[in-house]
Amino acid sequence: MERYTKSSFCNSGTCVEVxxxxxxxxxxxxxxxxxxxxxxxxxxxxxxxxxxxxNGEFDF
Structure with a gap:
C-alpha cells in the first residue's frame, strides 16, 4: 500500500497528498x-x- 504524505503547510484539510x-x-x-x-x-x-x-507558472 502506498504511503501518502501531506505538506506541513497544509492546515485546512483541503490539500493534496503525494x-x-x-x-x-x-x-x-x-x-x-x-x-x-x-x-x-x-x-x-x-x-x-x-x-x-x-517558477511561478501556475500563479494567478
Whole structure:
C-alpha cells in the first residue's frame, strides 16, 4: 500500500497528498476525498510540474 504524505503547510484539510509508488511513479490525490483515483505521473512529468510551480507558472 502506498504511503501518502501531506505538506506541513497544509492546515485546512483541503490539500493534496503525494505518494512515491513502487513503480517509480508519483501519485497525487485529493486529501479530502482519498477514495477517488489519484493522478499518476512519471518522474520526468513530476520534475517538470515541480519546476513549473517553483517558477511561478501556475500563479494567478
Amino acid at each position: 505518494a512515491h509508488l513502487s513503480t517509480g511513479e508519483i501519485a497525487l490525490r485529493d486529501a479530502k476525498n482519498p477514495s477517488l483515483p489519484p493522478h499518476v505521473f512519471t518522474r520526468d512529468e513530476w520534475t517538470a510540474f515541480v519546476a513549473g510551480v517553483r
